[in-house]
Amino acid sequence: MSDEDCFVEGSCKGLTCKADMLNPFECYCLGWSTTGSLITARYIHTASTLPNGKVLIAGGYNGSPLNSAEVYDPSTGLWTATGSMNTTRQLHTASTLVNGKVLVAGGYGLKNAELYDPSTGRWTNTGSMNTPRYGHTSSLLANGKVLVAGGYTSKSAELYDPSTGLWTNTGNMNTPRYGHTASTLANGSVLVAGGYTDTAYFSSAEVYDPLTGIWTNTGSMDTTRYAHTTTTLSSGKVLVIGGEDKTRPFRSAQIYDSSTGLWKNTSSMSTARSHHTASALIDGTVLVAGRTTYGEVYDPSTGIWKNTTGVITLRYLHTASTLANGAILVAGGNYGGYALGSTEIYG
Numbered sequence: 001m002s003d004e005d006c007f008v009e010g011s012c013k014g015l016t017c018k019a020d021m022l023n024p025f026e027c028y029c030l031g032w033s034t035t036g037s038l039i040t041a042r043y044i045h046t047a048s049t050l051p052n053g054k055v056l057i058a059g060g061y062n063g064s065p066l067n068s069a070e071v072y073d074p075s076t077g078l079w080t081a082t083g084s085m086n087t088t089r090q091l092h093t094a095s096t097l098v099n100g101k102v103l104v105a106g107g108y109g110l111k112n113a114e115l116y117d118p119s120t121g122r123w124t125n126t127g128s129m130n131t132p133r134y135g136h137t138s139s140l141l142a143n144g145k146v147l148v149a150g151g152y153t154s155k156s157a158e159l160y161d162p163s164t165g166l167w168t169n170t171g172n173m174n175t176p177r178y179g180h181t182a183s184t185l186a187n188g189s190v191l192v193a194g195g196y197t198d199t200a201y202f203s204s205a206e207v208y209d210p211l212t213g214i215w216t217n218t219g220s221m222d223t224t225r226y227a228h229t230t231t232t233l234s235s236g237k238v239l240v241i242g243g244e245d246k247t248r249p250f251r252s253a254q255i256y257d258s259s260t261g262l263w264k265n266t267s268s269m270s271t272a273r274s275h276h277t278a279s280a281l282i283d284g285t286v287l288v289a290g291r292t293t294y295g296e297v298y299d300p301s302t303g304i305w306k307n308t309t310g311v312i313t314l315r316y317l318h319t320a321s322t323l324a325n326g327a328i329l330v331a332g333g334n335y336g337g338y339a340l341g342s343t344e345i346y347g
Contacts, residue, residue, distance in 0.1 A: 030308070030309075030346070030347060031308065031309045031310040031346070032295070032308065032309075032310035032311070032312045032344050032345070032346050033310070033344065033345050034342065034343070034344055034345075035072075035077040035329070035343050035344065035345050036072070036076075036077045036078040036079050036343065037079070037341045037342055037343060038057065038070060038079055038331060038332055038341040038342075038343060039068075039070050039079050039080075039081055039341075040062060040066065040068050040070070040341065041062050041332065041338075041339035041340055041341035042057070042059075042060030042061060042062050042066055042332045042339050042341075043060055043061055043062075043317040043318065043332055043333050043334040043339050043340070044060050044061050044090045044091050044317050044334075045057055045058060045059050045060025045061075045066070045090075045319060045332060046058050046059060046060075046092060046093065046094035046104065046319065047094070047319035047320070047321045047329075047331060048094045048095075048096050048102045048116075048321075049096060049321050049322060049323070050071075050096065050100065050102070050118045051096075051100040051118065052118065053074060053323065053324040054071050054072060054073055054074070054118075055071065055072040055074075055321045055323070055329055055331075056069060056070075056071050056082070056094075056102055056116060056118070057069060057070050057071075057072070057079075057319070057331060057332070058085060058089070058092075058094060058102075058104055058116070059085060059088065059089035059090060059092055059104070059107065060089075060090055060332065060339075061090045061339065062339040063339070064088075065088035065089060065090045065107075065108065066088055066089075066090070067084045067085040067086070067087060067088040067089065068081070068084050068085075069081075069082050069083065069084060069085060069116070069123075070082060071121075072329065072331070072343070074323050074324065074325070074327075074329075079343075082116075082121040083116070083120075083121045083122045083123050084123070085104065085114055085116075085123050086114055086123055086125055087107070087110065087112060087114070088107075089104060089106075089107030089108075089110065090107055090108050090134075091106075091107055091108050091134040091135050092104050092105060092106050092107035092110070092134065093105050093106065093136060093137065093138035093148065094138070095138045095139075095140050095146045096140070097115075097140070097144070097146070097162050098140075098144045098162070099162060100118060100119075101115045101116060101117050101118070101162075102115065102116040102118075103115055103126070103138075103146055103160060103162075104116070105129060105136075105138060105146075105148055105160070106129060106132065106133045106134055106136060106148070106151065107134050108134045109132060109134070110132055110133075110134070111128050111129040111130070111131060111132040111133065112125065112128045112129075113125075113126050113127065113128060113129060113160070113167075114126055126160075126165045127160070127164075127165045127166045127167050128167070129148065129158055129160075129167050130156075130158055130167055130169055131151070131154055131156050131158070132151075133148065133150070133151025133152065133154055133178075134151055134152055134178070135150075135151050135152050135178030135179050136148050136149060136150050136151030136154070136178060137149050137150060137180060137181065137182035137192065138182070139182045139184055139190045140184075141159075141184075141188065141190075141210050142188045142210070143210065144162060144163075145159045145160060145161050145162070145210075146159065146160040146162075147159055147170070147182075147190060147208065147210070148160070149173060149180075149182060149190075149192055149208070150173060150176065150177045150178050150180055150192070150195065151178050152178045153176055153178075153197060153198070154176055154178070155172045155173040155174070155175060155176035155177070156169065156172050156173075157169070157170050157171065157172060157173060157208070157215075158170055170208075170213040171208070171212075171213045171214045171215055172215070173192065173206055173208075173215045174204075174206055174215055174217055175195075175202060175204055175206070176197055177192070177194070177195030177196065177197065177202055178195055178196065178197070178226075179194075179195045179196050179226035179227055180192050180193060180194050180195025180202070180226065181193050181194060181195075181228060181229060181230040181240070182230075183230045183231070183232050183238045184232065185207070185232070185236065185238070185258050186236040186258070187258070188210055189207050189208055189209050189210065189258075190207065190208040190210075191205060191206075191207050191218070191230070191238060191256065191258070192205065192206055192207075192208070193205040193221060193225070193228075193230060193238075193240060193256070194221060194224065194225040194226055194228055194240075194243065195226050196224070196226045201224035201225075201226060201245045201246060202224055202225075202226075203220045203221045203222070203223055203224045203225065204217065204220045204221075205217075205218050205219065205220060205221065205256070205263075206218060207258075218256075218261040219256070219260075219261045219262040219263050220263070221240060221254055221263050222252070222254055222263065222265065223245070223250065223252065224245045225240065225242075225243035225244070225245065225250065226243055226244065226245070226274075227242075227243050227244055227249075227274040227275045228240055228241060228242050228243025228244075228250075228274065229241045229242065229243075229276060229277060229278035229288070230256075230278075231278045231279070231280055231286050232280070233255075233280070233284070233286070233300050234280075234284045234300070235300065236258065237255050237256060237257050237258070237300075238255065238256040238258075239253060239254075239255055239256075239266070239278070239286060239298065239300070240253060240254050240255075240256065240263070241253045241269070241273070241276075241278050241286075241288055241298075242269065242272065242273040242274055242276060242288070243274050244272075244274040248272070249272040249273060249274040249291070250272055250273075250274070251268040251269045251270070251271065251272045251273075252265070252268045252269075253265075253266050253267070253268060253269065253298070254266060255300075266298075266303045267303050267304060267305055268305075269288065269296050269298075269305050270296060270305060270307060271291065271292050271296070272291075273288060273290055273291040273292070274291065274316070275290065275291070275316040275317045276288055276289060276290030276291055276316060277289050277290055277318060277319065277320035277330065278320075279320045279322060279328045280322075281297070281326065281328070281347075282326035284299075284300060284301070285297050285298060285299050285300070286298040286300070287308070287320075287328055287346055289312065289318075289320060289328075289330050289346070290315055290316045290318060290333070291314070291316050292314065293311050293312055293313075293314055294307050294308055294309075294310075294311070294312065295307070295308040295312065295346060296308065308346065312330070312344050313335070313340065313342050313344065314335045315330070315332075315333030315334065315335050315340055315342075316333055316334060316335070317333050317334045318330055318331060318332050318333025318334075318340070319331050319332065319333075323345075323347075325347070326347055327345050327346060327347030328345065328346045328347055329343060329344075329345055330343060330344045330345070330346070331343040
């Protein structure tokens with residue numbers, strides 16, 4: 001059965017229809033649909049996929065910083081309140097650990113951290129970072145530790161060890177940056193790219209080696225970017241999308257090849273985007289959402305972008321989470337200065 005056969009059957013009612021790669025005699029439909037709204041509207045929050053397939057939303061901002069948290073159940077499409085964090089947080093990070101707990105770290109003016117236990121729905125304080133930070137990144141390493149890097153005016157980095165609950169400093173980045181991205185490469189190292197400080201915007205990128213704790217400069221992107229996204233492709237290469245500098249948002253995209261340390265241009269989106277999200281889909285393509293009433297999907301095999309079908313809510317500073325069935329859950333965000341509580345699913 002081909003993709004065209006799906007259209008002939010008309011079961012998708014105008015949505016994009018694809019033949020199932022695992023079962024060529026069935027089709028599935030790709031498009032946007034609404035699902036249950038958040039209990040509390042919020043943006044600059046975090047979203048973490050839990051081992052049981054549910055999604056945890058924590059913190060953020062809605063007129064004031066939030067410490068509340070809630071959990072989405074894909075089987076019902078509903079959000080349920082769970083235990084609140086001990087500290088209000090915005091612009092923090094969240095990492096799902098190997099043991100299934102979720103580590104949140106930092107946030108505006110903060111260096112403390114805490115752990116969420118899905119089995120109890122409770123938060124407990126854990127060791128504090130050595131440096132207060134926000135707008136930083138966090139990356140789960142192959143050894144189970146968590147690397148946090150950068151943040152406002154900082155080039156420092158440190159490691160969290162779940163076995164001890166302690167943070168230790170590791171090598172500093174070569175450039176202080178926040179609003180940057182971090183991507184885990186196939187060899188276990190971490191690529192950070194772009195970002196800015198109060199006085200400069202960066203096109204530079206560097207790679208952290210967990211074995212040595214050292215950062216090494218690598219090839220720079222074609223333009224300075226912050227509020228962009230990076231996505232690790234099935235090929236192991238990294239796709240950077242959109243973002244902005246101090247004057248404008250971008251449509252452009254580039255691909256980083258760790259074997260050469262170089263970035264190469266690929267085709268541009270139809271719309272400039274920043275503070276958007278990018279999610280790898282199960283077929284190897286990449287979905288971007290935010291800043292417009294439609295998403296776009298990038299196909300690495302062709303280098304071509306296609307608009308998604310179905311109207312979605314204008315939003316930015318939201319989150320996107322991959323569900324167990326491969327669908328993407330988009331939650332919250334901001335539009336026109338107002339926090340949003342709506343959520344939508346692609347897939």
